[in-house]
Amino acid sequence: MSFTGAVKTYGAVRAVDGVDLRIASGETVALLGRNGAGKSTALSLLLGLNEPDEGTVRLFGTTPERAVLAGGVGAMLQEARAVPRVTVGELVAFVAGRYPAPMPVARALELAGVAELAGRRVDRLSGGQTQRVRFAVALAGNPALLVLDEPTAALDVEARHAFWHAMRAYAGLGHTVLFSTHHLEEADAYADRIVVVDRGRVVADGTGEELRRAAGGSLVSVDLAGTGAEGLALLPGVRSVEVRGGRALLRTDDSDATVVALARQDAIRGLRVAPASLDDAFLALTAPGPTRTESTRKTEAV
Structure with missing residues (x-):
C-alpha cells in the first residue's frame, strides 16, 4: 500500500x-x-x-477501486446504517457471497465475537453489538x-479487549491492518x-517508543519555589519548557x-523524572508550528 505525493x-x-x-504486507499500523x-x-x-487531486494511491500494484473490486480490501467505517429485517448471519453471508474467495461465515462471526448473535436481527442490536457485526462484515x-476507522468507538472496556484480541488473531494470519x-x-x-497525521500531512511515523523519543525522551519537573523559569531552556538536553502551577516541566533528550545541571544551579526542589508518554509525544508532534523532528521507517509497500 502506498501514498505518493497524495x-x-x-x-x-x-x-x-x-x-x-508506505505500509508493508503483514503490518498493523x-x-x-x-x-x-x-x-x-x-x-x-x-x-x-x-x-x-494530485499524486497517486496504490494497493497491491493497482488502483484502490480495482483492489476493492477484486476483494483484497475489507473496511469498517464510522458511518453505517443497520440493515432492517435481516439477521446477523444473513447479512454476513450476503456480503461474503459478493467476494471471490470469502471467509467461511461461521469463522467471520467467531472472529468478530458475534457467533451467538447469528440469529438476531441487525436493527435490534446494541451499539456495541452493531460495531462487532460491522467487524464481521469487514472480515467476510x-x-x-x-x-x-475508529473501530472501538462504541465499545465498553470488555468489548474493546475482545475486539483487539480478534484483530490481532486476524493480523497474526499474515494480513495487513x-x-x-x-x-x-x-x-x-x-x-x-504509529503514523501521526496533522493538518493533512504525516508528521511522524514509527513505533510508540520512537515517537516518544522524537518528542523528547523524558520529562523532568521541578518546583519553581518563587523563582522564575528563565534559563531553564538553555540547560543540556532541554527541548522545551512549560510552567504549570508553580512547577517547571522540562522536555529533555x-x-x-x-x-x-539543575543540581549545579541548586534548582532541584520536588524533582521528578519520568519517561514521556505517548500522549505527551502526540501533543508535542501536533503542536502549532513546524514539526521539529520525525521518525521514519522504510517498508516494502503492499
Whole structure:
C-alpha cells in the first residue's frame, strides 16, 4: 500500500497535503490525528471512495477501486446504517457471497465475537453489538488488507479487549491492518507502527517508543519555589519548557545531563523524572508550528 505525493482539497482546505506513506504486507499500523487532521480523507482515498487531486494511491500494484473490486480490501467505517429485517448471519453471508474467495461465515462471526448473535436481527442490536457485526462484515471477504476507522468507538472496556484480541488473531494470519483511533493506548499496544497525521500531512511515523523519543525522551519537573523559569531552556538536553502551577516541566533528550545541571544551579526542589508518554509525544508532534523532528521507517509497500 502506498501514498505518493497524495493531495485532496475541498475548496481552500487541503485535507490531505502531499502525503507519502508506505505500509508493508503483514503490518498493523495505527493512524493518529486530531479531528480534522485528514485521517478519514486519507482512508477514503485508500478505499477508492475519493480520488486524489494530485499524486497517486496504490494497493497491491493497482488502483484502490480495482483492489476493492477484486476483494483484497475489507473496511469498517464510522458511518453505517443497520440493515432492517435481516439477521446477523444473513447479512454476513450476503456480503461474503459478493467476494471471490470469502471467509467461511461461521469463522467471520467467531472472529468478530458475534457467533451467538447469528440469529438476531441487525436493527435490534446494541451499539456495541452493531460495531462487532460491522467487524464481521469487514472480515467476510477474507481481505488481505483490513481498514478500520475508529473501530472501538462504541465499545465498553470488555468489548474493546475482545475486539483487539480478534484483530490481532486476524493480523497474526499474515494480513495487513490499518486502523485509525483516538485511543493512544490502543495504538501503542496493538500497532507495529504509529503514523501521526496533522493538518493533512504525516508528521511522524514509527513505533510508540520512537515517537516518544522524537518528542523528547523524558520529562523532568521541578518546583519553581518563587523563582522564575528563565534559563531553564538553555540547560543540556532541554527541548522545551512549560510552567504549570508553580512547577517547571522540562522536555529533555538527556534527563541525566538536565538533572546534573539543575543540581549545579541548586534548582532541584520536588524533582521528578519520568519517561514521556505517548500522549505527551502526540501533543508535542501536533503542536502549532513546524514539526521539529520525525521518525521514519522504510517498508516494502503492499
